[in-house]
Amino acid sequence: MFYQPKADKKGAVTAAALLVMSVIVAAVAPLVSGASGAINIAAICLLAAALFVTTRYAISEYAYQITQDSLVITRRIGTKTSTQAALSLKTGEGIVKKPRSKEEKRLFKERFGKTDSRLNYCRNIFAKQYVYITEFNGKRYEILLEVDDEFAAALEDAVKTARMGGDE
Numbered sequence: 001m002f003y004q005p006k007a008d009k010k011g012a013v014t015a016a017a018l019l020v021m022s023v024i025v026a027a028v029a030p031l032v033s034g035a036s037g038a039i040n041i042a043a044i045c046l047l048a049a050a051l052f053v054t055t056r057y058a059i060s061e062y063a064y065q066i067t068q069d070s071l072v073i074t075r076r077i078g079t080k081t082s083t084q085a086a087l088s089l090k091t092g093e094g095i096v097k098k099p100r101s102k103e104e105k106r107l108f109k110e111r112f113g114k115t116d117s118r119l120n121y122c123r124n125i126f127a128k129q130y131v132y133i134t135e136f137n138g139k140r141y142e143i144l145l146e147v148d149d150e151f152a153a154a155l156e157d158a159v160k161t162a163r164m165g166g167d168e
Helices: 010-031 037-058 104-113 149-166
Strands: 059-067 071-077 080-088 092-096 118-123 130-136 139-145
Touching: 010 037, 037 059, 059 149, 080 118, 080 130, 092 104, 092 149
Parallel strands: 118 139
Antiparallel strands: 059 071, 071 080, 092 130, 130 139
8 A cells, every 4th residue: 555645835834934034034133233143043043944844844755655564665855766764564563643632642652652762754744643653673663654544544454464474
């Protein structure tokens, strides 16, 4: 099964807003005596944030594919496509909607325990996310995915099937 989230405009709008703020802050720097250096540094930080948001959310595309034994995550920027992860389904522990409330976070931690790291493979900034829990080299990872309910259910079934097949 294959899934590729559609792009929304939030990443581009956020990047543009950061760029505009960077220009405004840089324009104000000469008007403030004694603090222009610090203000220029703030402008550079805003510019760096705009570039990050542009490359990470505005021009990157992610795709997810469930194969017989793995979840493959690819990223495309322009014409360059690269595999970001190929995760064995046998090491998957489950997929759930990203917890938002305090109670949801408590239930999540109760079900999966402590994780060592979180990786975000979502195409859109502020997207509806699912959390895929997997183990790799003795560490537990939260993989943030931007998928629909149908793909999440298919991934959950594929993990259950792979884990049952691994017990034989």
